[in-house]
Amino acid sequence: MAAIVAGAIFLRFYDLASNPGGLYGDEAAEGLDAWRLLHQPGFHADFFVWFTSDGGREALFAYVVAGVFNFAGASVVALRATAAAFGVAGVLAIGWLGRRFGTWTGVVAAAWAAGSLWLVCVSRDGMRNTIVPFFGALALVAILRWAARPGRGTAALAGAVTALAALYTYQPLKLLPLLVIVWLLWLKRVDRPSYDRLRPGWVPFAAAFLVVAAPMMAVAVTDPANYFGRALATSVLNAGVKADTNPIVHTLRTVAMFGLTGDPNARHDVAGLPLLPLPLTVVAAAGLVRLWRMRRDPGHSLILLALPVFLAAPLVATDGGSPHFLRALGLAAPLGVAIGLGALEIVEQARRRWHRAAGWLAMATVAATLAAVAVWSGWAYFTRPVADRYAAYSYPIVSLASYAAAHPGAAAILDDYSAMDVEFLDAAEPVTIYEPGSRVADPAAHPIYLALDLEDLTSTLGAQAAARAQPVAWDPTGKPVVWAATP
Numbered sequence: 001m002a003a004i005v006a007g008a009i010f011l012r013f014y015d016l017a018s019n020p021g022g023l024y025g026d027e028a029a030e031g032l033d034a035w036r037l038l039h040q041p042g043f044h045a046d047f048f049v050w051f052t053s054d055g056g057r058e059a060l061f062a063y064v065v066a067g068v069f070n071f072a073g074a075s076v077v078a079l080r081a082t083a084a085a086f087g088v089a090g091v092l093a094i095g096w097l098g099r100r101f102g103t104w105t106g107v108v109a110a111a112w113a114a115g116s117l118w119l120v121c122v123s124r125d126g127m128r129n130t131i132v133p134f135f136g137a138l139a140l141v142a143i144l145r146w147a148a149r150p151g152r153g154t155a156a157l158a159g160a161v162t163a164l165a166a167l168y169t170y171q172p173l174k175l176l177p178l179l180v181i182v183w184l185l186w187l188k189r190v191d192r193p194s195y196d197r198l199r200p201g202w203v204p205f206a207a208a209f210l211v212v213a214a215p216m217m218a219v220a221v222t223d224p225a226n227y228f229g230r231a232l233a234t235s236v237l238n239a240g241v242k243a244d245t246n247p248i249v250h251t252l253r254t255v256a257m258f259g260l261t262g263d264p265n266a267r268h269d270v271a272g273l274p275l276l277p278l279p280l281t282v283v284a285a286a287g288l289v290r291l292w293r294m295r296r297d298p299g300h301s302l303i304l305l306a307l308p309v310f311l312a313a314p315l316v317a318t319d320g321g322s323p324h325f326l327r328a329l330g331l332a333a334p335l336g337v338a339i340g341l342g343a344l345e346i347v348e349q350a351r352r353r354w355h356r357a358a359g360w361l362a363m364a365t366v367a368a369t370l371a372a373v374a375v376w377s378g379w380a381y382f383t384r385p386v387a388d389r390y391a392a393y394s395y396p397i398v399s400l401a402s403y404a405a406a407h408p409g410a411a412a413i414l415d416d417y418s419a420m421d422v423e424f425l426d427a428a429e430p431v432t433i434y435e436p437g438s439r440v441a442d443p444a445a446h447p448i449y450l451a452l453d454l455e456d457l458t459s460t461l462g463a464q465a466a467a468r469a470q471p472v473a474w475d476p477t478g479k480p481v482v483w484a485a486t487p
Helices: 002-013 025-039 060-072 076-099 103-115 117-123 128-148 152-167 171-190 192-222 224-234 247-255 278-293 298-316 329-353 356-382 395-406 416-425 454-461 463-467
Strands: 411-413 432-434 449-451 470-474 480-485
Touching: 002 076, 002 103, 002 117, 002 356, 025 060, 025 076, 025 416, 060 076, 060 128, 076 103, 076 117, 076 128, 076 329, 103 117, 103 329, 103 356, 117 128, 117 329, 117 356, 128 152, 128 171, 128 192, 128 298, 128 329, 152 171, 152 192, 171 192, 171 224, 171 298, 171 329, 192 224, 247 298, 278 298, 278 329, 278 356, 298 329, 329 356, 395 416, 395 449, 395 470, 395 480, 411 454, 416 432, 449 454, 454 463, 454 480
Parallel strands: 411 432, 411 449
Antiparallel strands: 449 480, 470 480
């Protein structure tokens, strides 16, 4: 475990100052809100749990980032280091969850999480998505503890942690209450004694859940359009959803992310590589076989049911590219357990069918595979050229912010979403932002105007000013990406 944690730390913190570089708008939103919490008097999230900006976001991650900023200063590195720390914590939590099924299972689950390219990518971006593996694993641990030691105290703890993970992290974990309900109904059918032992804990579970959930429920009641808007906008139920393909192909590509297809979004993936490489897909399949065989056990049935429940999120949300790895993050914790149990199944089958030595050989093969995947993940991530990250991480906007910082009094012509990068990066020396096409009452108020294209300069300052514009930043192919014009 010491080696696994060291590997997780290396893969998440190495070269963090320059890789991935840039700053995506959703990252800037988290950093900007964290900065405002510290420096803008009276600023806080709605009911202290929800930000309405950037499409609506849970505030937990931004509050943690604000704490880090308070000690380390506000910067992109501090923002992403917070995410990376949560990534390492997620590895430990997934290992702890796996440990409920045996030491070997826990070690394998942690080893996979530490070296998973999917989780490495997520952990190095400064967005709230990174906290999902950690809180998802904690919730499952709390529910398993309730199952192992039924009582009012363990039930209340499980309810509180379930509410925290489901409502204060990111969209996929909102399915946790559904998982608990489906699991209890399953136990009622296949393991009535366990179901009956858990029944006295229903009220404490629900009471604790409602107490922790109360602030977020207040948000949902007072501002339902903002709270539910993002989920509804990305759902297949939305006739105007901007999907990259039809629902059938979307479903096939999403299921095939286990071994075959990858996320086309360069922030979530590298070179469209699959969520699980084929060798680990085989191991996970062996874990599914074991989970099914042990389906009457409360712990195994919880993990078995968690896999299809959390797979529903990337299947139902068809907006954007497919498969969408961020929407699949609810799978991280149960998938880690499935891989750990699959490794156990392979070792036990080797011993049973052949010889004890075959079991040791199988164990060594699993360990070598996990190590190879971790090395491969690191190589794929750290050798990715800037050209592959340039657009995905909004490098042009960061270049604009840097140029503005070096030219006091400069103004920027940007849409609201792009402006968040500049507002965060230049928070110490605020830059005046104009919407493209808006009227500038006094063009002479600023010595220089910056924009990402000439059209924005023309629509805001006029053709004469745009004609004097000069490029001040270029992409890796040499194409101008930031323009500067004098009034």
